[in-house]
Amino acid sequence: MAMPKKVTVCEVCPRDGWQNHPVAIPAATKVKYIKRMAECGAKKMETTSFVSPKYVPQMGDAKEVARAVIPYLKEKGIMHFALALNKHGVEDARAAGFQRVVFVLSASEEHNLRNSRRTIQESLDGLKTLAREARDLHIILAMPCVFGSPFGDEVPMDRLKWLIEEAESVGVAEFGVADTAGISNPEHTRRVLRAIREYTDLNKVSVHLHDTYGMGLANAYVALEEGITMLDASLGGMGGCPFAPGAKGNIATEDLVYMLHSMGIETGYDLDALNAAAKDMAAEIQAALVSCQSAVCHQ
Numbered sequence: 044m045a046m047p048k049k050v051t052v053c054e055v056c057p058r059d060g061w062q063n064h065p066v067a068i069p070a071a072t073k074v075k076y077i078k079r080m081a082e083c084g085a086k087k088m089e090t091t092s093f094v095s096p097k098y099v100p101q102m103g104d105a106k107e108v109a110r111a112v113i114p115y116l117k118e119k120g121i122m123h124f125a126l127a128l129n130k131h132g133v134e135d136a137r138a139a140g141f142q143r144v145v146f147v148l149s150a151s152e153e154h155n156l157r158n159s160r161r162t163i164q165e166s167l168d169g170l171k172t173l174a175r176e177a178r179d180l181h182i183i184l185a186m187p188c189v190f191g192s193p194f195g196d197e198v199p200m201d202r203l204k205w206l207i208e209e210a211e212s213v214g215v216a217e218f219g220v221a222d223t224a225g226i227s228n229p230e231h232t233r234r235v236l237r238a239i240r241e242y243t244d245l246n247k248v249s250v251h252l253h254d255t256y257g258m259g260l261a262n263a264y265v266a267l268e269e270g271i272t273m274l275d276a277s278l279g280g281m282g283g284c285p286f287a288p289g290a291k292g293n294i295a296t297e298d299l300v301y302m303l304h305s306m307g308i309e310t311g312y313d314l315d316a317l318n319a320a321a322k323d324m325a326a327e328i329q330a331a332l333v334s335c336q337s338a339v340c341h342q
Contacts, residue, residue, distance in 0.1 A: 049309040053087040060281030070104040074111040079320045084312035092126035093135040109139035143181040151192035174213035185219040190227035225255025232262040236269040249273035259294035279321040280333040295334030
């Protein structure tokens with residue numbers, strides 16, 4: 044399959060990148076860097092999550108951040124959304140002004156229990172109820188651990204088929220599939236995406252990759268070969284799931300953009316601006332800069 048000419052790179056640092064950071068990030072700092080990310084060329088952004096601050100304290104300021112950034116993102120025409128795990132979170136996101144919400148339902152039973160404290164069936168029932176009741180919202184179904192579970196439990200392809208079909212039956216029209224623990228390899232990634240292609244249109248699917256074993260960009264390349272045109276990435280390579288032991292950050296936005304641009308694939312990003320933003324952010328929030336691009340450009 045021919046490589047795409049244009050790829051949408053969704054910036055997920057404000058949610059996935061910061062959620063597990065051990066140093067508290069002030070809301071004003073988050074707002075500043077969300078705007079910097081927008082200025083770098085982001086057209087799609089996951090800005091925060093409405094989850095329990097008891098379990099994810101870094102996201103406890105979601106309402107404050109939303110109030111400060113939503114008008115700016117709307118003005119810039121940037122597609123923005125928030126993450127939620129249940130009805131309460133979705134209602135909070137809607138009240139904060141979000142029209143697009145990511146509902147998380149893990150493909151791993153064990154991960155879903157740890158992440159949402161619900162079984163897959165319970166989360167699916169909640170999703171279906173929400174989709175029927177919240178017709179005014181654009182609901183994206185995000186499925187962690189599609190490419191494997193860090194807990195060793197099986198993630199059968201039939202389960203993915205079932206979840207996609209059940210979600211589509213209530214009007215869900217966009218999916219995110221994630222290698223949450225960063226344990227997939229290129230051939231496995233290819234097999235899973237080819238299976239998903241049998242269940243739904245890949246134009247509706249975004250891929251979210253972590254780089255735990257250094258295979259994030261290799262898996263992204265395979266995703267492009269298989270027809271994926273929407274990829275998630277995090278500025279500076281920040282991230283990691285609090286409920287997936289050992290999971291490292293996402294593929295870095297600047298590294299992914301460098302690869303895509305060097306292949307002649309359009310993204311709309313300014314690579315120099317990304318590198319500068321990553322360097323400044325890392326210094327300000329006491330984060331280790333792990334992206335290859337930023338390390339090379341700022342030696």
